[in-house]
Amino acid sequence: MLAYTLKRLLAGVVTxxxxxxxxxxxxxxxxxxxxxxxxxxxxxxxxxLEKKYGLDKSGPEQYLIFMSxxxxxxxxxxxxxxxxxxxxxxxxxxxxxxxxGLLAVFFAAIGGxxxxxxxxxxxxxxxxxxxxxxxxxxxxxxxxxxxALGQLSLVKINQLLGSSVIPVAGWGTFGHMLVPSxxxxxxxxxxxxxxxxxxxxxxxxxxYIKTAKAKGLSPIRIFFKHQLRNAILxxxxxxxxxxxxxxxxxxxxxxxxxxxxxxxxFVQAVQQLDYTVIMGTTVFxxxxxxxxxxxxxxxxxxxxxxxxxx
Amino acid sequence: MTDSxxxxxxxxxxxxxxxxxxxxxxxxxxxxxxxxSYWQDAWIRLKKNTRAIVSLYIVIGLALFTxxxxxxxxxxxxxxxxxxxxxxxxxxxxxxxxxxHTRWEGIVLENFPAxxxxxLDVLPAPTNLRTAEAATTQAVRIVWDPVVGAGGYAVxxxxxxxxxxNDLGLPLGTKLAGNEVSYEDRLNxxxxxxxxxxxxxxxYDESDSYITLKVTPDLAITKTEALSRGLITEESIxxxxxxxxxxxxxxxxxxxxxDMLARLMEGARVSLFIGIVAPFLYVxxxxxxxxxxxxxxxxxxxxxxxxxxxxxALPFLLFMILFKIAFGIGPGESGVLPMLIALVLxxxxxxxxxxxxxxxxxxxxxxxxxxxxxxxxxHYLIIRHIIPNTMGVILVTLTFAVPAAIFTxxxxxxxxxxxxPPTPSWGSMCNEGVKTMLSHPHELxxxxxxxxxxxxxxxxxxxGLTEALDSRMRSRE
Numbered sequence: 001m002l003a004y005t006l007k008r009l010l011a012g013v014v015t016x017x018x019x020x021x022x023x024x025x026x027x028x029x030x031x032x033x034x035x036x037x038x039x040x041x042x043x044x045x046x047x048x049l050e051k052k053y054g055l056d057k058s059g060p061e062q063y064l065i066f067m068s069x070x071x072x073x074x075x076x077x078x079x080x081x082x083x084x085x086x087x088x089x090x091x092x093x094x095x096x097x098x099x100x101g102l103l104a105v106f107f108a109a110i111g112g113x114x115x116x117x118x119x120x121x122x123x124x125x126x127x128x129x130x131x132x133x134x135x136x137x138x139x140x141x142x143x144x145x146x147x148a149l150g151q152l153s154l155v156k157i158n159q160l161l162g163s164s165v166i167p168v169a170g171w172g173t174f175g176h177m178l179v180p181s182x183x184x185x186x187x188x189x190x191x192x193x194x195x196x197x198x199x200x201x202x203x204x205x206x207x208y209i210k211t212a213k214a215k216g217l218s219p220i221r222i223f224f225k226h227q228l229r230n231a232i233l234x235x236x237x238x239x240x241x242x243x244x245x246x247x248x249x250x251x252x253x254x255x256x257x258x259x260x261x262x263x264x265x266f267v268q269a270v271q272q273l274d275y276t277v278i279m280g281t282t283v284f285x286x287x288x289x290x291x292x293x294x295x296x297x298x299x300x301x302x303x304x305x306x307x308x309x310x
Numbered sequence: 311m312t313d314s315x316x317x318x319x320x321x322x323x324x325x326x327x328x329x330x331x332x333x334x335x336x337x338x339x340x341x342x343x344x345x346x347s348y349w350q351d352a353w354i355r356l357k358k359n360t361r362a363i364v365s366l367y368i369v370i371g372l373a374l375f376t377x378x379x380x381x382x383x384x385x386x387x388x389x390x391x392x393x394x395x396x397x398x399x400x401x402x403x404x405x406x407x408x409x410x411h412t413r414w415e416g417i418v419l420e421n422f423p424a425x426x427x428x429x430l431d432v433l434p435a436p437t438n439l440r441t442a443e444a445a446t447t448q449a450v451r452i453v454w455d456p457v458v459g460a461g462g463y464a465v466x467x468x469x470x471x472x473x474x475x476n477d478l479g480l481p482l483g484t485k486l487a488g489n490e491v492s493y494e495d496r497l498n499x500x501x502x503x504x505x506x507x508x509x510x511x512x513x514y515d516e517s518d519s520y521i522t523l524k525v526t527p528d529l530a531i532t533k534t535e536a537l538s539r540g541l542i543t544e545e546s547i548x549x550x551x552x553x554x555x556x557x558x559x560x561x562x563x564x565x566x567x568x569d570m571l572a573r574l575m576e577g578a579r580v581s582l583f584i585g586i587v588a589p590f591l592y593v594x595x596x597x598x599x600x601x602x603x604x605x606x607x608x609x610x611x612x613x614x615x616x617x618x619x620x621x622x623a624l625p626f627l628l629f630m631i632l633f634k635i636a637f638g639i640g641p642g643e644s645g646v647l648p649m650l651i652a653l654v655l656x657x658x659x660x661x662x663x664x665x666x667x668x669x670x671x672x673x674x675x676x677x678x679x680x681x682x683x684x685x686x687x688x689h690y691l692i693i694r695h696i697i698p699n700t701m702g703v704i705l706v707t708l709t710f711a712v713p714a715a716i717f718t719x720x721x722x723x724x725x726x727x728x729x730x731p732p733t734p735s736w737g738s739m740c741n742e743g744v745k746t747m748l749s750h751p752h753e754l755x756x757x758x759x760x761x762x763x764x765x766x767x768x769x770x771x772x773x774g775l776t777e778a779l780d781s782r783m784r785s786r787e
Contacts, residue, residue, distance in 0.1 A: 015623040022624060026632040140766035142717055142737075144724045145758045148744045155748075251725060256744070267725055270632075278632075290623060 004301055012290045019286035020070060023279055024063055066279070075280030080272050086280035089265060094284070096171055097250055097261035103181035104246050105239070108188035112235060115189070116196020117228065123201070131193065138190025143183070143249045147256040150183040169258040180257045184249055188242045192235050199231040206230075233304055240296035244289050348698065355778035362774020368767035376578040387572035388732055391539075391557055395500070396750045399562040399570075403501065404553040405529035407536070408448050416492040417442075422456050424487035426512050430459040433510045433517035440523065442492065446530035450495040452523065454508055461513030462486045465493045466520075468505045475518050478507045486513075501529045529556065562752045564742060570756055577734040577757065580646060582764070584719045584735075588653040589711035595654070596661025597704060603662070604669030605692070615666065618659040629656055630722060645730045649722065653715055661707050668700045702779035709772035713765035720761050736761045 057065070069076065075086035115135070119128045154168045167176050203209065204227065212222045251263035262281060269277035346354070356362055394403065434457055442451040454463070466472075468479025482495055495506070504527070507520045531554065536542045541554060548554070561570035603614040633652035672678065672695070681691060716736075722728035723737030724744075731738065736757040743754030 015620060018620050019624055022629070023632070026629065136766060136769070137762075139769055140713070140762045142720050142724075142740070142758070142761055142765075144721065144740060144744070145754070145762070148747055148754065152747060249721075252721065255725065267727070270727070282632075286624070 005298055008294045008297055012294050015290050016283070016287045019290075020067070020279075020283045021063075023282045023286075024066055028059060028062075070283065075283075076276040078269075078277045079274045080269070080277075086276050089277060090262065090280060090284055093260060093262040093265055096259060097247070097254070097263055099177065100181050100184065100253065100259065100261060101243070101246050101250055103177055104185035104250075105188070105243055106185075107182055108185035108192055108242070108246070109235070109239065111185070111189040112192025112196055113228075113232065115193040116235075117200060117223075117231075119193065119197045120200035120204070120231075121223075132197075135190045135193045138186050139194075143187050144252045144256065146183050146186055147180075147253050150179055151256060154179055171259045171261075176259075180253050180259060184246060184253045187249065188246055191242070192238070195238060196231060196235055199234045200227060203227050203231045229303070233300070236296060236300045236303065240293035243292045243296070247285065247289065352702075352775075352778040356774050359774040359777060361770045362778075365767040365770035365774065368763060369771060372578065372582065372764055372767070375575065376582055379575040379578075380572075383571055383575065385557075385569045385572040387568060387576045387734060389569070389572075390567040391559070391563060391569070392567050394556065394559065394563050395567045396565050396746060396753065397559055397563045397567075398750065398752050399560060402555045402558040403529055405531040405556050406446060407548050407550050407552050407554065408446055408530045408532055409550060410532050410534070411448055411496075414449065414451055414492075414494045416490065416494065417453055418487075419456060419489040419491060422489040424461075424489050426459045426461045426488060428459060429512055433457065433459055433512060433519075435517065435519040435521045436460075436463060436491070436508050436510055437521065439506070439508055439521045441525060445525045445527040447499045447501055447527050448496070448530040448532075450499060450504070450506070450525055450527055451492065452495070452506055452508075452525070453492045454521070456488060456491050457510045459512060460488045460510035462488065462511045463491070463493075464509045464511055464516055465495070466507040466509070467495065467497075468507065469502070471505050471524070472507055472520070472522060475509075475520060478509070478520060479505070484511070499527050501527060531556070561756055562750075564739070564753050565746055565750070570752070573734045573739060574736070574756060574760060577736045577739055578760070580729055580733060580735040581716055581719055581737070581761070584646060584650055584653065585712050585716035585764075588650050588657070588715050589708055591650075592654040592658040593661045593704060593708050593711060596658045596663075596707075597665050597700070599658065600662035600665030600667075601669055601696075601700070604666035605673070605696070607670070607673075611666070615663070618662050621656065622659045624656065630718070630727070645728065646733070649719060649728060653718065657711070657715070661704075661711070664703055664707055665700055668703045669696060672696050672699050702775075705779060706772055706776045709768055709775055713768040713772075716761065716765055716768075 073087070075090070078084050078086055078089060081089075115131050119131045122128050151168060154166055157166060158164050158168065166179065167173070170176055209222060209226060212226055217225075247263075250261065251267055253259065254261040254263045255267070262285075265277065266281045266285075268274075269281065397403075436454040436457050438455040440453055442453045445451070452465075457463075463485045465482045465484070466478035466480060467482050468477065472478045480497075482497060483493065485491075485493065504525050505522050506525060507522045509520045510517045531541075533542070533548060536548075536554065537544070539557075541556070542548060557569070559569050559571070561574065563569055564573065599614065599618070603611045630649075630652050633648065633655065678691060678695060681695065686694075719728055719735065720737030720740065723735045724741045726738075726741065728737055729735045739757035740754060740761070743750075743757060747754050
């Protein structure tokens with residue numbers, strides 16, 4: 001188990017390094033530079049600014065400075081908001097995005113497992129048909145449409161109830177978190193339901209279930225102890241990469257629901273060519289995703305003993 | 311009946327004829343049905359799957375919509391119909407011909423004081439609010455009876471019936487004399503219901519009572535405008551008051567007056583072009599990469615797969631955006647090509663891995679070894695055995711990659727990182743539609759419907775193909 005974990009962690013670190021390097025190269029091939037937007041354009045001032053930010057050095061030199069700073073955890077200062085350090089921006093806004101994302105994953109996972117199990121139990125009967133229809137909708141309709149519709153329905157509900165019971169936008173209380181994370185998790189929930197369904201149906205035909213039935217175990221015990229546990233495995237495998245999908249989908253939900261998360265800042269930074277913020281956020285997000293995937297793999301290792309013994 | 315009676319009846323029904331030798335000859339080894347190839351069998355299976363066939367029809371319909379549509383519906387998607395902004399889908403609207411607009415003098419009463427002679431505690435509302443002439447979208451002219459003690463009147467316009475003095479709507483203007491009892495409204499008039507309210511003021515405060523009039527202006531068009539928009543020709547003789555059909559917009563127009571149907575067709579071209587070409591390219595590349603890695607195996611395989619893993623680990627969206635900026639978008643370009651390249655560069659590892667897995671699996675199968683023992687060369691094995699067996703996986707991947715690419719393109723266009731305006735794509739149309747979702751839902755509804763239907767059709771088709779092509783992947787029900 002330990003060797004498995006260490007191997008994955010090492011691979012993760014190498015991947016993060018690769019992400020940082022690739023981001024650096026990508027940023028430096030972008031035409032234009034962060035000083036483009038500044039108003040002071042006399043040559044002298046520009047030269048001074050370049051010197052201050054180290055933009056006058058050669059590419060490889062900048063790379064080394066970037067790397068050494070990054071290893072010390074310093075991502076620099078935002079170009080467009082020059083009184084804020086990138087670290088502060090991340091520290092202020094990432095918890096919001098993380099809460100949103102994790103809540104969405106939670107909803108998606110619970111929902112996916114429950115609905116998937118239900119469709120397998122009531123296979124080809126009415127609950128199955130209804131749920132599969134909703135699942136197909138969930139896979140086909142884009143997330144931003146759901147976000148927009150979600151907000152619209154909140155407005156209508158508030159109108160019906162007379163006052164602003166559920167907040168329509170913003171962040172702060174649990175009420176603010178509820179609908180956005182639900183909307184964010186819908187796509188993944190649909191995917192997981194489908195996966196859970198086919199996985200459950202496969203497991204039902206396995207020999208060990210027949211043995212359990214022959215032994216005389218109660219159906220409930222078979223369901224929870226054998227079917228559910230084995231069927232969850234493919235869902236767990238997919239969950240890691242889905243966290244990436246949820247994080248990227250978070251940008252849209254943050255935009256529509258006016259949530260002060262990191263995604264919104266990232267999109268703004270890209271539009272304004274704010275080097276340091278882009279690089280810092282990319283590397284941070286990349287590292288976060290890599291380690292989330294590793295975490296899920298480790299959990300998978302706990303759940304499925306076959307993996308550990310490789 | 312008892313058992314023995316039953317038996318007897320049955321025995322009596324049997325006659326000698328049943329035991330005469332049959333004269334049909336059937337070879338035991340004869341195949342009674344025509345032999346089917348793998349593809350024919352898959353096609354038969356696919357045809358039995360109703361959902362897949364319906365999706366196939368939808369996909370063909372979309373292809374026709376994209377390719378043939380613009381020939382049948384020849385409206386320029388960039389043309390702005392300023393008379394019909396944000397128009398909901400409807401039958402052709404009619405407009406009345408009017409003269410060019412001239413300023414209205416209005417009505418100023420001569421024998422009524424401009425300033426109030428005495429200030430009243432309670433100022434009543436004006437009475438007899440009416441339109442001076444037929445209201446059109448060119449101008450709405452309203453007149454009312456003066457109020458004794460008024461030093462002026464404030465004019466408001468709302469789009470629904472005002473419920474109270476605080477709900478009068480948009481303040482259009484104020485008349486600053488008690489004897490100016492008319493107003494001409496020319497502010498963004500559309501062909502819908504308006505509720506004009508007048509409140510009298512004594513020059514300092516406004517009164518608390520108001521009078522409301524509902525006005526529904528007719529669509530109006532001048533001769534020069536109609537001429538410039540091609541609705542009439544130079545020689546046509548039209549009189550004022552005659553109606554003419556305006557441009558027909560079956561799906562309505564967007565907030566700039568552009569025909570939705572034409573934009574949807576153009577958007578279909580962009581979205582489907584990216585959605586089909588990009589997956590096609592990266593699946594092709596993935597096949598070569600994965601096939602190569604899988605067939606040769608060993609160290610080469612390990613290195614190639616390690617590199618693919620790195621590309622997978624890159625945060626997809628972030629790099630899509632960075633690629634798009636790196637390729638640079640000039641002011642007139644549409645941004646389709648950079649997005650295509652970015653999608654291809656970031657999407658190939660998934661297919662590569664799938665193909666490699668499939669090739670590895672096939673390599674170990676018994677029939678490969680058997681064919682080799684029988685004297686088959688490498689290229690025969692690849693062409694005759696390995697590639698057809700990977701085709702199933704490849705086709706399915708392709709069919710699922712298309713909706714994923716369409717989604718990604720729609721998503722990027724939605725956040726403004728996709729194709730640049732004015733090039734329409736379904737995603738950017740959704741972006742624009744969301745802004746007016748509450749007042750003009752049709753602007754969001756149609757692009758979203760098209761995206762969802764396309765994605766759904768491809769997904770169901772992919773499901774059907776999976777069941778038809780791969781015995782392992784068929785769902786057991």
